[in-house]
Amino acid sequence: MKARVPVIVKDPVVAQYKEIEPTESLLVEEDVFLDGPVSPRVAVLDFDPATGGLAPRVPFQMPQSPHTEGTYLAPPIVLGGLVDPAATAVSVFGAVHKTMRMFEEADALGRRVSWAFDAPQLLVVPRAGEWANAYYERESHGLQFFSFTPANGPTIHTAHSQDIVAHETAHALLDGIAPDLYGSVTPQALAIHEAVADLAALLCSFRCRELAQAVLARTGGLIAKSSVFSGLAEQFGSALHEYPSQLRDLNNDKSLRFDAAPQNRVSRSEPHALSEVLSGAFYRVLLRMYDELRKQFAAGDVVDEAVIAAAESSYVQERVDRRLGPKKTAGDLGKWAKALFVAGERLKRTLLRGLDYLPPGDVGFADLARAVIASDQASHPDSGQQREWLREEFVRRGIVASRAELEVQTNVHHDAVAALDLAALVRSDYAAYDFANRNRALLGIPEGVTFEVRPRLDVTKLYWHRDDEKREVRECLLKVAWSEVESSPAADGLPPQRRVLAGTTLAIEWTDPPLVRAVLTTQRHASDRQDTDDLILRLLADDTLKLDGDADSPMGGTLRGVVAAEVSNGVLRVRNAGRTLHVTRRAGHG
Amino acid sequence: MADTLTVRVYNVRFGDAILVTVPDRDPASGVVTQRRILIDVGNAPLVASREGGDDTVFKAVIDDILAQLGDAPLDLYVMTHEHLDHVQGLPYAAWKHYQDLKDRLKVRHVWMTASADPGYYDDPRHAEAKKQKLAFEAMHAAIRSHLALEAIPGRESLLRILANNDPSKTGQCVEFLRALNPEATTFVYRGAALEGTHPFREAKLEVWAPEENTAEYYGRFQPLDALAGSGRAGDATTAVTPTPPPGVDVGAFLNLVAARRAGIADNLLAIDQAANNTSVVFLLEWRGWRLLFAGDAETRSWKTMARQNVLRPVHFLKVSHHGSHNGTPDGALFDAVLPAVAEDARPRSAAISTWVDTYGGIPHEPTNGRLRARCTLRSTLDDRAALHYDLEFPG
Known part of the structure; x- marks a missing residue:
């Protein structure tokens, strides 16, 4: 069954000043849709902040015939206007499904991702309460989106930001793909969670046709000039005044190298800051791929096979035609849109398949880098240009000391x-x-x-x-x-x-x-061990890490705001450091 | 025992009441005066008929304190922090048994924790602390209303923590203590000038905690589901227990609902810990002995003391927070106060004032074990029928 779902493109304030349509229309395909919205893998639970009870479910209108689409009956979303909670519920439902589809497509993971918890549905709470935060929590099987009112501005609803919804959904999906990351106390493992979630949000915004076209038209095809893609959750970030205008900027030169310029050095034990090294590396490769394709598409439809193989080109053309229509791909704007689409798909495939190849355990950036190179080699054996750029970025940012560390044996008997x-x-x-x-x-x-x-x-x-x-x-x-x-x-x-x-x-x-x-x-x-030491000491100093019984709650189980650790035979085992992604003192979405 | 310092730990069930008698020699005249410090008198609020909150114990305790004083004045009363299990004993005794208690005690000096100063939160320097305190009080009120309406797991434990932090009841007690001797009441903190705030000539007193700015003792709150009856506009007056909608697994739904309320415990503990961490922690040095009275200081306060470089090895420790693990953090903080190898040959001891079945995790046997490994440990639980136990330090 199919349902047509309106999804908020960018948070409404950003949409207004960027002159972007506030919503996009998405087609979601599932076995069944129920009032809620509820599907077999996602349930939106809209708790009324005033009562704690559930708000009325948004009714699903069944398709009128087998070849048409159903829809959820929520009030429309108007540019700059207030968003009805029912419309928010529907929007967040669509944005979660959009992110899931991106991960699971045949040209990405090629499979349905199982959640890291033992239940079929991700529970999504669009009005979780008052807090400048949003998070995925494995223990409660859910995504929680909070709202907050900054000193000089309107209330910000994190559920209205497609960036944030995609980001949190990506955490849930990544937890299903690589569950050890959530339990790791290695800063780089936690930072992988953050970086992948940020990149997933970026890729989701690429897939918004109206947004992409608007940015390309405004920048003359030079997307590095705009922060719409590279800056995550602009409304949220500016309200917090943490960054000039966004929560994190992917267009960066952050580095693990000790000899990096001071402004590019990051704390090796703070996962959010650390994540920018990894997401920045991938984003820079994406920009290079986009620029290269933009130039080549400008010269004609045939692209150097070192960049993309012929078979991939025709596959891409077919999809671009379907998305944009053949006429729209003819002019400069169409060519730029096509280049952006291909570059985004390449990044998606390389990154997500790299996650499938990632070894289990307390991994670091270098482990992911090797997995990404190996998966890209498998996916595109004859189009190695992107791998070269990736290698350059991984070395340039100190993720590995040399290219030799990225060598992986592939296709061997x-x-x-x-x-x-x-x-x-x-x-x-x-x-x-x-x-x-x-x-x-x-x-x-x-x-x-x-x-x-x-x-x-x-x-x-x-x-x-x-x-x-x-x-x-x-x-x-x-x-x-x-x-x-x-x-x-x-x-x-x-x-x-x-x-x-x-x-x-x-x-x-x-x-x-x-x-x-x-x-x-x-x-x-040794550096991974040192970084882990530093993170543990920081969590202890912050009273976030609790040992044994200190983590017990009077209500049973573990206190909600702590990272619990067990000590057995003189050995420490940290159980849920993934919670640091949303319980750090620093406000932000985890 | 004219030349012996005595620490008398009263059995007030779950609470503190400690009388320290110090033979204080005037260096000029050589005359020795028995001076007395009373540190807190209180016990846990009586919730769910727990023995730990039995207020009838105060009568005998006050009788003994008055007997110890005879006609002499109480030289110094110390209120470590604003929790009922540390403040309610004197007002209770005054209301129930001794209407002239103030006159009988003849308190010469009073020390109270800095934030008990009525003007503390009006000081612009404490704006952040005020903001935090107001938020904590609002959260306390919201949780209290909610617990009155809905039975949730661990409700009894939560009610005990809630009652101990009740700002209105505690406020009345603190007001009584402020009136013991308003002219000679000092709101103390680390670095405060202590000259003239106590009568000791020979013994030296040193305040290690709290910091003057208490903002740093407040932890963070966990977000909560809407709390029924929390007083906000539109709140329900009855608890709403959401029911799972069609198509959603019942178990997963109820797990989510429980998780959204699980922060109640975190937030109550944060409220409790913030008050504990404002405890006056002071060192009494007398003829080579170092005695540390730690109130209910918890981890955050101990870490601050370490950061301020005030921690030193002691011979006696009034164990903080009734023997909880948080009251005596392990590792470097513990080693700083009771190092594995003692600095000198003097015996070391520690005293716990506690009771069973009152707060979860207290007493904490692993913490007792750590203390026993370093010193002689005494507890009010050693002889539950005894009115007090004494520790003596020869001069």
């Missing part, structure tokens, strides 16, 4: 893998464990260490090759994880050691015989 019954490996925990145990060397599992095997993924994705049409490639992803113990800082009652997770992803192409697509194992360095 391995006797044990070639002999695998992949169907059995996917189906049977025993078969997967037995394979991993017999091939510890391949998977980097230390001898004598116990390990766990994660549920295998059987995914089918679209790939492109130089002399090939687009083709579907089936992959099996095997992930194994094991614990390692490292020393902890001597302070404030901390035990002398802590537990961290290491892991490996083995990506196997489902060919006959099966082929090793990539093997990626976490690599933890």
Whole structure:
């Protein structure tokens, strides 16, 4: 069944002064829609702030015929006007589904993402209360969007910002893809959550046709000039006065290098600040890709295959035509829009598939960088220009010390893998464990260490090759994880050691015989340990990290605003550091 | 025992009442005067018939204090912070048993925590603290209204914390204490001038906490679901228990509703801790002994003291906050006060004033264990029938 859903494009104040249409119309496809809005995977729960009870559900009007679309009956959203709570509920529902679709398309992950919690629906609360914040929380299966009134301005509803909705939905999706990040106390692991969420918000804004066209027209195709894309949640950020006009700016030169210019150095233990290094690297590559495509499309429709393969070009043209219509792609504006669309899709594919390849455990930026390079190599073996730019950015920003650290073996034969019954490996925990145990060397599992095997993924994705049409490639992803113990800082009652997770992803192409697509194992360095020390000490100083019983709530369970840690046999294990993404003293959306 | 300093810890159930008798020698004349400090008298509010809040214990305690004083005046009364389990004993005794209690005590000097000064929050320097305090009081009122309307998990524990922080009841008690000797009442903080605020000639007093600006003791609130009856415009007067809409898993829905209210506990604890952290923490030095009276200082206050570089090893510790883990943080903070290796050969001791089944996590056996590993630990729970126990420090 399909439903036509109006979604707020940019927060209404931004829409007004940027002269952008306030809403876009999205088509959401699901098995069923119920009043709410409710779908099998998303339920909007609009609690009335005055009573705590649920506001009346927004009725769903069924399609009039099998070939038409249903709709939710909410008052229209008018530029600069007040937004009815029912319209907010519908908008946030659409924005969540839009983000989900972007992640799950065949040319991205190629599968439905399972939530990190054991339930089918993400619960979305558009009016969560008064606070300058919004967050995803695994424990309550939900997204919470708050409102606040700055000293000199109207009330800001975070649910009205598509950037923020996409950002929080991306947290939920990423938690389903790489659940270890949420439990990690490694600053870079938490920063990956932030960076991916920011980039997802960026990509969602690219997919808003009206917005993209307006920005391109106003900037003459030079999008680096505008903060509409690179600046996240402008209304929210300016109300907080944290940044000149937005919450975070992706168009940056932030770096981990010690010799970086002072204004580009970031705190290595603060995930929000740290995330800008990673998101900035991807955004810069996106700009380069866009500029390159813009120039090439200006010269003609044939693009250098080092940038995009011919098969991908035709696929892209088909989608662009469908989105914009053939006439609209003819002029400069159309060509710029096409370049922007392709660059955005490339970033989406490379980043999200990189997350699928990311090894489990306490990972860092370098682990993600290797996974991204490997996945891009798999997706676009003959179009390596973007990989080159990515390598340059990763080195330039100190994510890796040299290009050599990004080397990943891809597409290699391995006797044990070639002999695998992949169907059995996917189906049977025993078969997967037995394979991993017999091939510890391949998977980097230390001898004598116990390990766990994660549920295998059987995914089918679209790939492109130089002399090939687009083709579907089936992959099996095997992930194994094991614990390692490292020393902890001597302070404030901390035990002398802590537990961290290491892991490996083995990506196997489902060919006959099966082929090793990539093997990626976490690599933890002394600097990662130091950064983790600093984060733990900061959380302790801030009274956010609580050990054992100190985290217990009189209401049962764990106190809501704390990161709980357990101490067992003198070893510390932090359970939910992902909460720091929204419980830090610094206001902001997590 | 003319040359022995005595710390008498009364059994007031869950609360503090400590009488310190100090043989104070005048360096000029050589005359020794027995001077007495009374630190807090109070216990937990009587909620849900808990023994820890039994107010009948005060009569015998006050009788003993008056007996100890004889005709002598009480040299210094210290109100560490504005919590009922530290302030309600004297007003209760005055209202119930001794209408002339003030005259009998003849208090010469009073120390109260800085923020108990009636003009404290009108001082522009404390604007941020005022903002925080008002927000905390509003939150307290909202939670109180809500708990009256809805049964939620842990309600009894929450009601106890709520009652101990009741600003109106505490306010009456604090007002009584301010009137003990208004002309000789000092609102103290670290760095405040103490000369002339106490009568000691030989013993030295040093205030380690609180800071003058209490804004830094306030933690943050968790956002809450709408609280029924919280007094805001449009609030319901009865609790609304939302029901899951069609198509939404009942268990997941109820889990979400519970999570949205789970911040009540965080916020009540934040309110409680903010007051605890304004505790007057002071060191009494006498003939080589160092005795630390820590009120109910919790982690945030201890960290501030460490940052201000005031922490030093002591021979006696009045264990903070009735023996909670937060009252005696582990690690470097603990080592600074009771290092693993004592600085000298003098025996070290610690005293806890507490009761069972009153607040969750108190007493805290791992904290007791840490204390026992460093010093002799005494507790009002050692002999629950005893009126008090004494610790002596020979001169």
